[in-house]
Amino acid sequence: MRVKVKLFANFRINRFKQEIREYNSTMTVGAIVEELGIPDSEVGIIFINGRGTSMDQVLREGDTLSLFPLVGGG
Amino acid sequence: MTDKIYRVNMTDLTAKVEDVPDAWAGLGGRGLTSTIVAAEVPPTCHPLGPDNKLVFASGLLSGTVTANSGRLSVGAKSPLTGTIKESNSGGTSSQLLARLGVKALIIEGQPEKDSYYSLHVTETGVTITEEPDMPGKGNFAVVNTMLDRHGEKTGVISIGPAGEMRMAVANISVKDPEGKVRSAGRGGLGAVMGSKKVKCIAINAPKEAAVAIAEPEKFKAAVRTFAKALMEHPVSGQGLPTYGTSVLINVINEAGGLPTRNFRYGQFEGHDKISGEAMHDLIEKRGGKIKHGCHAGCVIQCSQVYNDERGKYKTSGFEYESIWAMGADCCVDNLDQIAEADHIMDDIGIDTIETSVTMGVAMEGGLLPFGDGAGILRILDQDVRNGTPLGRLIGGGAAAVGKAYGVTRVPVVKNQAIPAYDPRAVKGIGITYCTSTMGADHTAGYAVATNILKVGGDVDPLKKEGQVELSRNLQIATAALDTAGLCIFVAFPALDIPEAFTSIVDMINARFGISLTADDVTELGKNILRTEHEFNLAAGFTNKDDRLPEFFSREKLPPHNVVWDFTGEEIDEFWNF
Numbered sequence: 001m002r003v004k005v006k007l008f009a010n011f012r013i014n015r016f017k018q019e020i021r022e023y024n025s026t027m028t029v030g031a032i033v034e035e036l037g038i039p040d041s042e043v044g045i046i047f048i049n050g051r052g053t054s055m056d057q058v059l060r061e062g063d064t065l066s067l068f069p070l071v072g073g074g
Numbered sequence: 075m076t077d078k079i080y081r082v083n084m085t086d087l088t089a090k091v092e093d094v095p096d097a098w099a100g101l102g103g104r105g106l107t108s109t110i111v112a113a114e115v116p117p118t119c120h121p122l123g124p125d126n127k128l129v130f131a132s133g134l135l136s137g138t139v140t141a142n143s144g145r146l147s148v149g150a151k152s153p154l155t156g157t158i159k160e161s162n163s164g165g166t167s168s169q170l171l172a173r174l175g176v177k178a179l180i181i182e183g184q185p186e187k188d189s190y191y192s193l194h195v196t197e198t199g200v201t202i203t204e205e206p207d208m209p210g211k212g213n214f215a216v217v218n219t220m221l222d223r224h225g226e227k228t229g230v231i232s233i234g235p236a237g238e239m240r241m242a243v244a245n246i247s248v249k250d251p252e253g254k255v256r257s258a259g260r261g262g263l264g265a266v267m268g269s270k271k272v273k274c275i276a277i278n279a280p281k282e283a284a285v286a287i288a289e290p291e292k293f294k295a296a297v298r299t300f301a302k303a304l305m306e307h308p309v310s311g312q313g314l315p316t317y318g319t320s321v322l323i324n325v326i327n328e329a330g331g332l333p334t335r336n337f338r339y340g341q342f343e344g345h346d347k348i349s350g351e352a353m354h355d356l357i358e359k360r361g362g363k364i365k366h367g368c369h370a371g372c373v374i375q376c377s378q379v380y381n382d383e384r385g386k387y388k389t390s391g392f393e394y395e396s397i398w399a400m401g402a403d404c405c406v407d408n409l410d411q412i413a414e415a416d417h418i419m420d421d422i423g424i425d426t427i428e429t430s431v432t433m434g435v436a437m438e439g440g441l442l443p444f445g446d447g448a449g450i451l452r453i454l455d456q457d458v459r460n461g462t463p464l465g466r467l468i469g470g471g472a473a474a475v476g477k478a479y480g481v482t483r484v485p486v487v488k489n490q491a492i493p494a495y496d497p498r499a500v501k502g503i504g505i506t507y508c509t510s511t512m513g514a515d516h517t518a519g520y521a522v523a524t525n526i527l528k529v530g531g532d533v534d535p536l537k538k539e540g541q542v543e544l545s546r547n548l549q550i551a552t553a554a555l556d557t558a559g560l561c562i563f564v565a566f567p568a569l570d571i572p573e574a575f576t577s578i579v580d581m582i583n584a585r586f587g588i589s590l591t592a593d594d595v596t597e598l599g600k601n602i603l604r605t606e607h608e609f610n611l612a613a614g615f616t617n618k619d620d621r622l623p624e625f626f627s628r629e630k631l632p633p634h635n636v637v638w639d640f641t642g643e644e645i646d647e648f649w650n651f
Contacts, residue, residue, distance in 0.1 A: 006328070008321075008324050008325070008328075008351065009313070009316070009317055009321055009324075009350070009351060010316065012351065017346070042308075044308065044313075044527070044528060045325060045526070045527060045528060047328050047329060050328055050329055050330040050633060050634065051536075051634075052329075052526070052528070052532070052534070052535070066328045068324075068325055068328075069308065069312070069313060070308040070309055070313060070527075070528070070529070071308075071309060071313035071314075071317065071321045071322070071325065071527070072309040072310075072313060072314065072321075072322070072523060072527050072529060072563070072566050073313075073314065073318070073319030073320065073321055073322040073350075073376070073393075073394045074319060074322070074394065074395075074516060074517065074520055074522065074562065074563070
């Protein structure tokens with residue numbers, strides 16, 4: 001399964017901005033977060049295909065996953 | 075010091091010091107400016123005529139050691155919207171006025187003579203001085219002139235040439251701790267100041283002047299709890315200081331709600347080049363400051379100092395809204411050009427949101443191609459600054475330019491440009507745009523927090539459920555925060571950490587020796603909204619003005635292909651409290 005993973009803010013440090021990643025089995029957001037070495041507690045905003053979602057959501061072939069720390073502005 | 079009202083009459087060039095009426099004693103900031111405007115300004119008056127009044131008021135906690143309490147509210151009837159208006163700003167003036175015990179500075183009337191004046195506010199009152207050399211000067215020159223004259227610690231409030239020309243996009247600038255400016259940006263209040271012929275206001279407080287605290291020990295404890303919550307919350311403690319507000323460029327782009335090409339699309343191809351992440355890296359590379367506060371006592375430090383390629387100062391307080399408006403909305407993906415525009419707009423004294431959205435509408439009308447950053451810079455610096463006919467047109471704001479160019483996609487509510495979140499993809503903020511007493515204003519009830527950022531709960535941004543109630547609760551709470559003089563970003567911890575909210579109530583109580591409950595504070599917020607709404611109704615507005623422009627219901631916004639689908643009845647439920 002191929003998933004586009006996009007990282008933002010400090011999640012990019014020592015990782016990447018955007019990558020197509022290959023996964024053998026079905027993966028949850030949480031499993032990908034763990035694989036990337038990002039502490040759960042730091043994850044603030046999760047989008048799959050631009051829609052807000054949660055850590056236990058399962059990804060599908062071709063999905064785009066975007067991960068942000070908890071940030072804000074205005 | 076005992077609190078006083080300073081009242082300046084520009085018709086006969088006199089100034090008075092008055093006692094504070096009982097009805098105003100418990101108010102500050104927006105609560106006070108709106109109460110005074112509602113009490114003293116005829117709702118149907120011309121905003122640029124002698125009957126309008128310009129009111130400055132520090133927040134209830136300003137001038138104390140409370141973190142992030144240095145916001146200054148400015149109120150009047152708005153020449154852009156025709157509604158009541160409160161616009162607030164950082165800078166050093168709020169704390170100086172509070173320490174002087176000036177609860178409000180009211181400027182009324184209008185001189186017959188065609189000259190400009192400065193006001194000097196001190197512990198004894200206000201001195202009015204004719205300023206023959208001031209007209210035409212930009213804000214940076216005005217600030218420097220006042221600092222040379224009155225000393226480095228002077229607070230300065232000023233207008234640039236746009237305010238003198240009474241442009242609807244003109245703002246009011248407030249000197250920050252480093253001699254640059256912050257702005258009470260929205261609603262054309264600079265034009266009201268220009269119509270009073272006041273070019274600038276200098277404020278000096280004696281060293282020993284301090285705000286009296288009724289219960290110092292209680293106050294100190296609440297101040298500590300509050301500051302701790304601000305530092306602990308990930309948004310106010312880490313996100314905002316590191317990436318500034320423009321960290322939102324990528325967030326809102328990913329969410330499909332970043333208004334692009336004059337509100338045609340929800341995503342901008344050049345988003346990463348103008349993002350908070352890109353700005354952070356550029357500042358690191360070129361020198362400057364990653365974090366920076368707009369007033370002493372700010373612990374959030376969302377501002378920054380942005381240098382040009384040669385490492386020379388270019389702008390500060392380079393915010394998400396400004397970057398989005400000239401960036402995505404006008405399709406300019408060059409952060410240096412946007413920074414240059416930000417600097418020019420600060421100097422001329424115009425609102426970055428209104429002006430750049432106006433440019434987007436003008437681009438749609440064919441004035442410039444989308445993406446022409448150099449063209450925007452030329453129009454700002456040559457036409458708007460000098461008031462050429464084209465500059466005057468741009469200075470009229472997005473709605474005026476839309477009419478002039480026959481454009482139907484004109485993103486305004488009550489003539490005020492819609493800011494950086496498309497209401498089709500972030501429906502909660504759409505309700506705020508519709509119902510805010512200020513015209514389209516994201517700060518009035520920042521539903522983006524709950525719709526997108528997952529702060530203070532989680533409401534689906536693409537659905538209608540829960541949005542009216544969310545916007546209502548946020549607008550009530552925001553009216554109260556604006557009265558306390560607190561930065562809007564304290565809302566992030568206040569929404570998530572219960573002690574943060576209660577500490578705000580505790581601080582107000584200890585400051586004044588009173589015993590408000592959380593419910594009283596909510597009631598205060600409601601009363602402010604009602605007062606403002608009644609002013610607008612008396613000015614001729616109806617519920618039919620609480621609507622988004624038609625194109626939001628007709629045109630689907632990619633990538634989610636959503637439209638604005640609230641009925642009028644659903645929106646009108648907002649006022650059911």
